[in-house]
Structure formats: C-alpha cells, structure tokens
Amino acid sequence: MDTFAAKTQREDLDSVVIRFAGDSGDGMQLTGTQFTQSTALMGNDLATFPDFPAEIRAPAGTTFGVSGFQVHFAAHDIMTPGDAPDVLVAMNPAALKVNLADLKRGGMVVVNTGTFTKGNLKKAGYDNDPLEDDTLGPYRVLKLDISKHTLAAVEKFELGTKAALRSKNMWTLGLMMWLFGRDRQATVDWLRQKFAKKPEIAEANVAALNAGHAFGETAEMPSGIGCYQVPKAKLDKGTYRNVTGNEALAWGLVAGCKLAELKPVLGSYPITPASSLLHALSKLKNFGVVTFQAEDEIAAVCAAVGASWGGALGITSTSGPGVALKGEAIGLAVMVELPLVICDIQRGGPSTGLPTKTEQSDLLQAVWGRNGDCPLAVLAAATPGDCFYMAIEAVRLATKFMTPVMLLSDGYLANGAEPWKIPDVNALEPFPATQHTAREGFHPYLRDEETLARIWPVPGTPGLEHRVGGLEKDYNSGNISYDPDNHHRMVKVRAAKIDKIAEHIPPQDVCAGPEQGDLVIVSWGSTFGSVHQAVRNALAAGETVSHIHLRYMWPMPRNLGDLLRGFKQILVPEMNNGMLVRILRSEYLVPAEGLNKIAGQPFKVSEIETAIADKLAASK
Amino acid sequence: MPDTPTKKLTRKDFTSDQEVRWCPGCGDYAILAAVQRTLPTLGVKRENTVFISGIGCSSRFPYYMDTYGFHTIHGRAPTFATGLKLANPELDIWMITGDGDGLSIGGNHLMHVLRRNLNLQIILFNNRIYGLTKGQYSPTSLVGKLSPSTPMGSVDNPVLPVGFAMGAGAKFVARAIDTDAKRLGAVLVRAHGFRGTSFMEVFQNCPVFNDGAFTDFTERATATETQLHLEHGKPMIFGKDKNKGLRLKPGALELEVVTLGEDGITEADLLVHDERNRPLAFLLGAMQPPEFPVALGVLLCEPDDSFEDRVLGQVERAIQKQGAGDLNALMRKGHIWTVT
C-alpha cells in the first residue's frame, strides 16, 4: 500500500508528535485532519489537538491569527496528543514565533521561507530574521520555499497567484506524508470529492500534494533530516474510525433515544465549541431527529423542556455561558421532573473567557449552579469516543429518573479526534421509556417507589389532563402548595431521587495501580489521557501510584468515599482553579489536594509525572 | 381511547377544580369565561388542548382550565410551546401572556414565535401594568405613569403590541376587549381557525393597580364613537349614527375620520377592510383615541405554512429520500479500518 520508493531506508520511530502551524487562512486544520486520516489508515494509534484562534479571520500574518493542529501517533496505544512536538511545520514567521518554544530540543522544524518577508517578520514581532540568526540553532531545520514550489506545481492550472498559493498546505502535506511514510490516496479521494464541482481546483491540490511528496523523494535532505516510519499499533480487534467528541456525542444521543424509543428534539443556540454538535444532529433528520436553532440559549433549553413534556426527549447543547443563561429553565425541569439532556461543551471562562480554548470550569455550575436546592445528575465524558457512551447514559438516567442530566464535555474532547472502535448499536441494551396512561388514582406527581421518579403523563393522553409549573407542588396531589412542611418534604424527595441514581450506575473502579496505597490521582473529564499515561509511566518506573477517573460526577458512585480513604494522599488535577477537589473534600472529608492548570491547554503528561514524583518524594 | 367522542363538551368540562385567585373585578375573569365558553364550540378534544403561560397574573390561567397546562417561567412561554409542538404537532396550544411577560422579559421570544408562525393561539392580556409584583409600570404603560418604581412618572415610550406583532411578521393579529364577551369569543374562534401564530391583544382592566386604563374607548356609553369593529370586505364605518368612516387622507399615507354626507363623502369614499393588507393593518392598529376610534377585531390574517409543518416536513422528506437512518451504517461511513 505504501507508495514511497524503497530507495530510502526508513528509520523506525515508536511515536511522533507533529504540529502543523500557520496563519488561520492557511488551512492548517485541514492539513492536520488529512494527515490524521492517513495515519489512522496506517494502523497507528493517535490523538489530536486542534488549536485555533477565536477570531474567524484574524489579520493575516499576526501571532494571534496563528492556527495549529497537533497530532500524536504511535506504534503503541496512546492517550494524549503529546506534550511537545517532535516536528513543527511553520508556514509563516508568526507560526514559528508562537510555536517554536514548545518544540523539543533537537526537534525538526519545517519552515516555509517564502513567507519570511520583512513585513511578515515585523507582524510576527521578529526584529531579526530567525532563519539568519541562531534562533533555530537547537533544532534540525528544513528550510523550503514552499510558496514557490507550490506555484510551480500548479502552474499549468493557471489559477492566478492568490488561488494557486492556497494549495501550499497540500504541498506541505505531501512532503510530510513522504517524510512519515503515509499514503496519499485517502486525501486524493477526499479532494476530488470536496471539489467535485470545481475539478480544476481539485486537480491543482492533488498536483501540489503529489509535488510535495515527490520533492521528498528526490531532493537532497539536509543532514539530520531523514525519513521515518511508525509501525502499526496493537489495537483491539474490530472496525475503527476516527471520531471527534462532538460527533460521538451526536451519535450517542441518537443511539440513546433509539434505545429509549423516544424522538429526540434538540433546542440549541450556536456557541463555540458546541455548535458542531448542533450541526451534526441537524444532518440526522432521517433518523427522526428534530433540531431547532432557537433565538437564544434560554429559548433553546425551554423548547427542549417543552418537547420533553410532550413526550419526546428534549436535548440542549451549549457551553458555559449558555448553561448560565439556561439555569432558570433547568430549575423548572427539576421542579416539574421531566427528562432533559444538557450537553455542556466547556470552554475557558468566566464570562466570554477563552471561547476556543478548553477548560473544566463548569463543574460547580453543573452540580450547584441554580437557584434553590436544585439537584440533577452530572456526567462527564473521558475521551472523544466516550462521549458516545456517556450520551447514552445521559438519556438512560434522564428518562429512568425523570430528571435533567448535565453531560460535561469540553473543547478538547469536542474537537480532538481519536481512533475509535465502532460499536454495534444493535448489541446495546434497550431501556424503553414508559409514559403513564392509567387513569386509576392518577395525579401528575405519582412516583415510582423504588427510583422516586415521577410518572410521565404526556399531553394528548385522554383522562390525564393536568397542570404543571414552577410553583411548589403538593406531594400527594401535584397541585400548587405553599405549605411549609410540604416544601421541606419536596426538596428532600427531589434530592433523594437524584441520590438514588448512585444505585443505578457502575461502582467506581481504580483504572491503574493498586486499590489502596500512598497516592491516588483522581481525575475527571478530558484530563483522563494525560493522567492515565502519567500514572502508567510511573507504574512502569516502579513507583506505586493509582488512578481513579470519574465519569459520574453527581451523584458520585457509592463506593468512592471508601476507595478514597484507602489512600494517604489524594491529588486532583483539573483544568480549573479547584472544583472536583472541593466536592471530594466536602463530601468525604478527605485531604484531597488540587493540581490546577488554567491555561486553556490540556495537561502535559510530564506535568502530571512531575506532580506524582513530588508527592511520592514528600511521603518518603 | 378518546374521551367519549360523542359526548358534547360544555363549559364545565373545561373548568378545573382549582379556586380562581384573581382579585375581585379583574378583567381576567371575563377572558377566562370567554375561553371556557368558546372551547366547546370548536369541537376540540380536551386531551389535545394545552394552555401554556409564563409568569404574571394572567399566567395563572392554565390552572383554571381542565385541559393540559404548563405554567412555565417568566417570558418564555413561546419557547416551551415551540418544543411541545415539535414533539407533538397534534396538540392544540393556547398561550397566555401579559404585557410584562410577553413584551418585556419575553419580547425576544414573542418576536421569534411570531415570525416563525408556529401554529398556536396567543392571548396577550394587556393591562398596562405589572399586577403580580404590585403595580410597577409596564412596557405598555403610557408616559408619565405613576407607580412604585416611577414616583415621578414613567419616562419610557410604550410599545404598541399589535404594531410589535406585525413588525415581527405575525400573520394573524386581532384585538378585543375583556368584557365584550361576544366579540372576544368571535376573535377566539377566528384565531383558532388560523393555522399559524394567531396573536390577540385583549385590553384587560386591572382594577387594583391600573383601574380604567382603557375607559376612554371601553365605556359602553361612548363605545360606538370610540370603537371601530373591523369586518373583512366591509367599509369602515362607526359612530352611534353609523355616519363616521375612515379613509386615506388624499395625497398622504395617513388615515382620517370623515363623516358620511359631509363634504360630499359617500360610502364609496371609505376604506374597505382587507385582512390581507399589512400596511393597512398597521395604520389601523396604530389609531389612538381621541382622534381616532380604536380598531378591534381581526386586523390581519395572511395564511401561510406553519413552522412545525416546515420543520417536520423536512424530517419526513429526509426519511423519504434517504430512508430511515441506520446508525451502524452511518458510523461506518467514510474512512474506516479493521484491526484483526
């Protein structure tokens, strides 16, 4: 299948981290995605981290307009997109300026010299040309005038310089595919499909891709630059694909509704980084999915609640600022005890914060951020692929317990991709929702004795006409009640119902290391990858440390307290200023400590490793 | 299992067992009675009838109807109605709101439900005051309104509800007076028959906090002079002697009141009401006493597709075109690979 010539002896590498960086108009996300695709097809395990600016089209050539895409691929299973790149592709001076510090010393840097003009250097904040001074001294450098090579490659299509230069990302991709022994065919097919209506654009891009590849094959490379291969990883048997968190989430919601036998009705308002979930679900109309782009966040959640009252499954997708706006309506859903799935794709906050950067700072808002005593269930996905399963869990718990469920993901999971073993939906256990029809002894607040869930009487059902609303309800009739003792009882029963969920979720496991000992790292959400890798590395180095990863944030698994008390030290790494750590301390009175990174970037494996080493050293 | 379909429903069937808790003399009672009397004449099923409200005095309404009802949160009733209708388009939804609920905190949602033309009936109880929170001025209060929050008089200009609705693209706009049971009933019937958002403004007296807000045109003694009852296709005539009429002022886009028989004016000079004429509806809706009578009845009625028909129609078409979705197949589309 490999198309590269055998003339070169490829050096085997165990794992490689490449970061593609350029101006936001340079098509770096596309380049990265295509490289990822071909890497997945080669059978490597991989993880990606797209990192783009908040501005849609920041001024060209500036540092704040730099867009990056990091891909980590390996011959073994990996958990994260990699701490530091081994290879940096810098399409302009600004991309070099922003990313060079992250590159491993001795790493490879591929630079498009064609963009290193006086003007661009100035815009990037370089006083001297870094290609001329010793800035690149510690690295292996491949300086190429990619702009010029691209123009030559697509000359025959007579596109004009501006249009022709758009293909320079494909030239670069071709070169990188040669360097790392990737197959181009998937990209060629993709280009021809994407530009089916403009075949000359498709062919120009294919020509650029091939030219970049051919350049690698034929040109003399500077010393230190060779070509490499990364052997296949040993993955579980099965059929795989790449999946981003938001894709998996969309499919999981559809799967969950199918298992519950409910029509999904999504109310959503565009917000970064949740919009792609709205887009994905909007395309699934033939699955019976109804999507409604509402006038605002409040309308979006209220429409979902209205849909749930009407017997569908109401879903709303948003990010932190949207959750803040939805609070009152979520409270209403708690009061009227209707199923509702709220997907919060977290981003940097507070306020508008860092819209395109990842963070885990909505946990306290999710668990407690509403007026009154207003409990609901909170789940958190660990990986992009896990979004699928947690979405199903959200639907299951929302319908079984007649409650809103908040599902936390974040920008890193939403946009990041990983190879994912595709499940067989038909093998998943159905959990059909029951809607109440019996008139005998009916009132709208009848409860299931075991789960305490309210019944679900749906408008349109003869004989069950009733009124619900945000005012407190009488326990025994569902009518409005201002009785103090009744209010006390209702607050307690709403809390008890949510608490009961703990009996219907899997017990907490220790996913690495012993079940008790000196140190446990407790993580949740998207930090799973770096924490797990770090703990495995420490275990491999002979240290004793354990990893507990939470996916059920509220209520927490019943056995969690006992597990935590089996460790002397509890370290809680979070991409926030300490949220889970507060919950653990207050719920279990354990001496948990935080490790906080609030930089809009995921943890590096090395950061967790260092923290583990420090803790262990302190306890010796 | 339908609710014994042959039995003719009566007003009692739509009356719930809950004690009505509005202040004595509140205009809400009259509106409730009109709705409860009208529903049995519409041939609707109780189980398919839904009342949705926001927050405010009027929003207590659903509790008094023995139908399905949802007393939601302040200003958001249109959005719950939207989700409900998308979940089950068979439901017949009435939305109850007020000048504060619908035009202040919920102005955004009201605008959007109107432009979308979701099939439901909206009754906006306009009493030009906040009743439930004890008497603050509202977005329809006239300038200078003295209230607990405006001890020197309110300074903001009021919104014209029917003008707002038409500006938002409403396709059905009507107006009635709480105590004019017959005409209010007729408007309810028309609104119900319209497939889309029917917007009704009902002038509702709040005897406690804003008594007599509309007396300049609701007083029975002078009503014939101060009210113009619109009828599609009929010339616009009013006055106790039926000798006043409306016409376009020659050479201007402006209405004027004329007297039949004066200056050679005949019925042929008068404007004829056309419910499909949006600019005319706007001019009529903006008429204010004392210079003009207040226009009542159906101002505008422009049939169009409803929102849920369009949304659910797309779902149906997608299923017809692509076949019912198969998730296993979808997840295996594109680049996949097998590890053996």
Ligand code: SF4
């Ligand atoms: S305050 Fe006014 S509007 Fe409210 S119930 Fe009393 S009279 Fe009616």
